Amino acid sequence: MKATDINLSKSATMGDVARAAGVAPATVSRYLNNPDVVSPKTKHKIDQAIRAMNYVPHAAARTLASKKSRMIGAIVPSLDSNLFAPALEAFQSQVSKAGYTLVVASDNYDAEQEFKHINQMVSHGIDALLLVGSSHDEAIYQLLKAKQIPYVLTWTTTPQEEHPCIGFNNKIAAANVANYLMDLGHTKFAMISNNIKRNDRAHKRLLGVRDALALRGLSMSDEYLVERPISAEQGREAFRLLMSRSEPPTAIICGSEPFAYGAIFESKHLGLEVPRDVSITGFDDMWLASLITPSLTTVRTPQQKVGALAADYLIAKLTGKDVALPTPLEVEIIVRESCAPPSKH
Amino acid sequence: MKATDINLSKSATMGDVARAAGVAPATVSRYLNNPDVVSPKTKHKIDQAIRAMNYVPHAAARTLASKKSRMIGAIVPSLDSNLFAPALEAFQSQVSKAGYTLVVASDNYDAEQEFKHINQMVSHGIDALLLVGSSHDEAIYQLLKAKQIPYVLTWTTTPQEEHPCIGFNNKIAAANVANYLMDLGHTKFAMISNNIKRNDRAHKRLLGVRDALALRGLSMSDEYLVERPISAEQGREAFRLLMSRSEPPTAIICGSEPFAYGAIFESKHLGLEVPRDVSITGFDDMWLASLITPSLTTVRTPQQKVGALAADYLIAKLTGKDVALPTPLEVEIIVRESCAPPSKH
DNA sequence: CTGTTAGCGCCTTCAG
DNA sequence: CTGAAGGCGCTAACAG
Numbered sequence: 001m002k003a004t005d006i007n008l009s010k011s012a013t014m015g016d017v018a019r020a021a022g023v024a025p026a027t028v029s030r031y032l033n034n035p036d037v038v039s040p041k042t043k044h045k046i047d048q049a050i051r052a053m054n055y056v057p058h059a060a061a062r063t064l065a066s067k068k069s070r071m072i073g074a075i076v077p078s079l080d081s082n083l084f085a086p087a088l089e090a091f092q093s094q095v096s097k098a099g100y101t102l103v104v105a106s107d108n109y110d111a112e113q114e115f116k117h118i119n120q121m122v123s124h125g126i127d128a129l130l131l132v133g134s135s136h137d138e139a140i141y142q143l144l145k146a147k148q149i150p151y152v153l154t155w156t157t158t159p160q161e162e163h164p165c166i167g168f169n170n171k172i173a174a175a176n177v178a179n180y181l182m183d184l185g186h187t188k189f190a191m192i193s194n195n196i197k198r199n200d201r202a203h204k205r206l207l208g209v210r211d212a213l214a215l216r217g218l219s220m221s222d223e224y225l226v227e228r229p230i231s232a233e234q235g236r237e238a239f240r241l242l243m244s245r246s247e248p249p250t251a252i253i254c255g256s257e258p259f260a261y262g263a264i265f266e267s268k269h270l271g272l273e274v275p276r277d278v279s280i281t282g283f284d285d286m287w288l289a290s291l292i293t294p295s296l297t298t299v300r301t302p303q304q305k306v307g308a309l310a311a312d313y314l315i316a317k318l319t320g321k322d323v324a325l326p327t328p329l330e331v332e333i334i335v336r337e338s339c340a341p342p343s344k345h
Numbered sequence: 346m347k348a349t350d351i352n353l354s355k356s357a358t359m360g361d362v363a364r365a366a367g368v369a370p371a372t373v374s375r376y377l378n379n380p381d382v383v384s385p386k387t388k389h390k391i392d393q394a395i396r397a398m399n400y401v402p403h404a405a406a407r408t409l410a411s412k413k414s415r416m417i418g419a420i421v422p423s424l425d426s427n428l429f430a431p432a433l434e435a436f437q438s439q440v441s442k443a444g445y446t447l448v449v450a451s452d453n454y455d456a457e458q459e460f461k462h463i464n465q466m467v468s469h470g471i472d473a474l475l476l477v478g479s480s481h482d483e484a485i486y487q488l489l490k491a492k493q494i495p496y497v498l499t500w501t502t503t504p505q506e507e508h509p510c511i512g513f514n515n516k517i518a519a520a521n522v523a524n525y526l527m528d529l530g531h532t533k534f535a536m537i538s539n540n541i542k543r544n545d546r547a548h549k550r551l552l553g554v555r556d557a558l559a560l561r562g563l564s565m566s567d568e569y570l571v572e573r574p575i576s577a578e579q580g581r582e583a584f585r586l587l588m589s590r591s592e593p594p595t596a597i598i599c600g601s602e603p604f605a606y607g608a609i610f611e612s613k614h615l616g617l618e619v620p621r622d623v624s625i626t627g628f629d630d631m632w633l634a635s636l637i638t639p640s641l642t643t644v645r646t647p648q649q650k651v652g653a654l655a656a657d658y659l660i661a662k663l664t665g666k667d668v669a670l671p672t673p674l675e676v677e678i679i680v681r682e683s684c685a686p687p688s689k690h
Numbered sequence: 691c692t693g694t695t696a697g698c699g700c701c702t703t704c705a706g
Numbered sequence: 707c708t709g710a711a712g713g714c715g716c717t718a719a720c721a722g
Contacts, residue, residue: 011492013715024693029717039691059469060408061715064698069405071448071469080434082427089425092451101465103416103448106437120446124404124416147356232632265636287577288633291610358699369709374701384707406699409714 012053021049032057069125072314073103075117076132077199080106081230082286083256084132087154090307091130098315100127109198111137122147128314134158134165135200150317152310155201157328166310168331170201173299174208174253176333177281180297181251182216185341186279189213190224190249192238192259202227205255205283224249228259235262243270243278250278250342257282257289260296264338275340285334294337302329357398366394377402414470417659418448420462421477422544425451426575427631428601429477432499435652436475443660445472454543456482467492473659479503479510480545495662497655500546502673511655511671515546518644518676519553519598522626525642525678526596527561530686531624534558535569535594537583537604547572550600550628569594573604580607588615588623595623595687602627602634605641609683620685630679639682647674 018025023042031038031046038046049055063069072095076084092102103126105117115137121129122143129144129151136153141163144151155167178189191209194202206225213219226241228234235258242249254260260282267274274280274294282289282298289296309326316323363370368387376383376391383391394400408414417440421429437447448471450462460482466474467488474489474496481498486508489496500512523534536554539547551570558564571586573579580603587594599605605627612619619625619639627634627643634641654671661668 014717015715025716026694026718027692030692033717037691042692056464056468058409058715060405060414061698062717063405064403064409064700065715065717067698067717078434079424079437080427080430082425082430085425085427085430089423089451092424092449096450096462096465101448101469102450103446104437105441105447106434117441119401120441123401124446232636236636261633261636268638288606291577291581291606293613359701360699370700371702371710372708375708378701382707387708403699406714407701409716410699410701412701412714 011058012055013058014055016053017046017049017055020053021045063125067125069127070099071101071103071124071126072128072130072311073105073118073121073126074130075105075107075114075121077109078106079104081258083230083284086303087307087310090304091311092307094308094311094315098311100315109195111198115140118143122149127318130154130310130314132156133200134163150314152313152326154306154310156204164313164326166306166313166326166329168301168329170204171208171211173283173301173331174205174255175212176208176331177253177283177299178209178212180333180335181253181279181281181339182212182218184251184279184339186251187218188224188247188250188342189218189220189253190226190242190251191220191253191255192226192228192235192242192263193255194230195227202255209253230256230258232258232262232265235259236266237262239263239266240270243267243272248278251339252278252280254280254282257284257286257296257298260298260338261288261292264292264294264296275338276343279339279342281339289334290336297336297339298334300332300334302331305329356403357400358403359400361398362391362394362400365398366390408470412470414472415444416446416448416469416471417473417475417656418450418463418466418471419475420450420452420459420466422454423451424449426603428575428629431648432652432655435649436656437652439653439656439660443656445660454540456543460485463488467494472663475499475655475659477501478545479508495659497658497671499651499655501549509658509671511651511658511674513646513651513674513676515549516553516556518628518646519550519600520557521553521676521678522598522628522644523554523557525680526598526624526626526684527557527563529596529624529684531596532563533569533592533595533687534563534565534598535571535587535596536565536598536600537571537573537580537587537608538600539575540572547600554598575601575603577603577607577610580604581611582607584608584611585615588612588617593623596684597623597625599625599627602629602631602641602643605643605683606633606637609637609639609641620683621688624684624687626684634679635681642681642684643679645677645679647676650674 014025014028018028028046095102107114131153132155134153134156153163153165157165157167157169196203196206226238228238260280263280264274282296285298285300289298359370359373363373373391440447452459463485476498477500479498479501498508498510502510502512502514541548541551571583573583605625608625627641630643630645634643
């Protein structure tokens with residue numbers, strides 16, 4: 001009923017608004033982008049006209065003329081899986097609060113897909129970009145640099161590189177877990193991990209474990225490293241496999257939490273008792289960790305914080321503000337029931 | 346090293362490509378949008394030029410000139426929570442496969458936020474839009490209609506309305522659950538549900554239960570309906586509350602699966618045994634359903650299918666193809682261990 | 691504080 | 707099958 005019907009077929013343009021308000025288009029533009037420099041009087045007139053005509057600025061035209069799209073991109077390995085969801089939710093929240101629109105894509109841990117998506121996003125003119133992990137095609141960095149698009153790498157920290165990162169130290173976190181288990185007396189370790197070639201976080205966690213073991217003169221042979229796609233179901237299978245070894249491990253470090261859930265569930269099917277027969281650790285501290293029986297000893301990672309900080313960083317960067325270099329986030333081992341000293345026999 | 350350095354500061358434009366290829370910009374445009382009408386010879390020249398200069402079309406300019414942004418929007422209640430993640434992942438996959446870019450936002454079940462996001466997306470020129478559920482501000486439909494933007498409502502089916510929907514019948518699904526429990530002999534029901542005012546799917550599920558009960562001369566009073574934000578933790582609390590009633594229910598229907606998980610975990614704390622002391626049902630059949638003890642009787646909903654079909658529908662619509670009216674998807678009760686006849690006493 | 695003037699990069703008739 | 711010309715809606719100097 002409103003004045004909507006004025007432009008049912010053709011949306012009102014800035015020109016229309018300007019005419020209706022009796023000002024020049026440029027003034028309307030100012031009203032929109034820099035209201036402070038417009039006199040209250042004309043401001044009012046423009047405001048009236050805008051809501052009367054139900055005017056909505058044309059973002060593409062704006063992008064074309066201003067070189068700023070007000071869109072921010074995010075590429076995650078997977079939208080499914082709770083692994084990145086909390087961070088993405090926080091990211092989207094901050095991003096939209098700042099008036100930006102979020103563009104997302106998932107690459108399924110596939111570098112080619114990632115590259116394709118980034119190209120598409122760049123073509124769409126995204127102003128900034130969130131990436132997960134630290135291993136990305138060099139061409140990507142070149143592209144981003146050429147187009148001067150700010151970006152952050154999340155879930156990682158690589159002080160030696162010059163890429164801005166927001167995350168925690170996966171290697172140290174995993175080493176801490178290994179140390180905790182060694183303190184309990186474990187020496188026979190196994191690890192269930194995502195593909196270490198394609199997933200740099202998984203890789204770093206493995207390194208952390210290996211380093212920690214080495215420091216105490218221990219090691220983990222390759223047969224005790226099981227690489228799987230991340231899911232509880234895969235965790236079950238991996239667990240079964242590991243426990244069927246002639247010499248089963250006394251502690252299993254799961255590089256991703258769903259593996260740990262699967263392992264714990266499967267232990268019941270196998271008639272094994274956690275932690276008496278085998279200790280299990282997770283990674284992330286998802287909601288199920290405290291509810292499952294036995295509850296899961298794991299490392300708590302600041303997921304929403306990663307998302308929120310990443311957004312803050314990018315937005316600050318876009319706003320031209322001073323941007324504090326993000327420092328690695330803290331990570332904490334949550335001790336629950338799934339670990340115990342190895343049983344002697 | 347490539348010819349990338351040609352335009353480090355300023356990206357190559359179509360004009361640049363045209364000049365390099367010795368043709369007119371219009372021809373390059375054709376090559377991009379309608380290759381078939383370009384001769385193989387010039388096609389080759391243009392191709393060369395494009396990859397030599399590392400040319401990437403400027404999406405905003407394209408949108409401005411063509412009125413098509415090649416972006417598709419999706420607004421979901423939450424990116425977190427596995428509730429919509431599988432569907433969104435499938436949606437994104439199809440969408441990007443078709444060359445579109447996905448724009449997303451979450452509205453936290455808040456109508457105002459949803460409206461704001463839609464406006465923003467429309468301003469950005471999205472070509473199509475995915476929405477969740479059937480209750481949306483009338484202004485939204487008007488806007489979409491005015492701008493002629495195809496859309497789908499997902500997770501719902503409302504044949505009486507003229508909105509295209511892709512989903513299943515929540516009411517019937519819930520009624521089936523109630524019937525299943527009544528067949529087992531239950532008469533004292535409770536339901537744990539998300540806010541029924543803000544979440545139309547939750548509302549429909551409640552109606553389904555109520556209707557089914559009524560058909561057999563039963564009913565559920567308001568004290569046995571507990572409304573909570575969706576999470577296992579809330580499910581625990583709701584369960585505790587319900588079981589502390591002087592006359593506890595013998596069957597609890599959970600409108601969302603996390604509630605059921607929480608209820609089952611909490612039952613152990615309370616020294617109750619499921620299903621002996623109380624039967625519990627879920628809704629969605631998430632991965633945990635089969636792993637938890639007791640495993641969860643629930644209704645399996647075709648989540649990725651919803652996402653994939655929604656994408657197919659919208660893309661077909663955009664392509665101008667004949668679009669079959671989507672029919673309601675099937676839903677299936679998965680009988681596991683969490684339900685049994687009520688114990689007599 | 692406001693109006694004028696040029697484009698931004700591409701698509702789309704319309705001719706040829 | 708290809709080229710030329712105009713404009714999509716907005717912003718960004720530049721004057722006034």
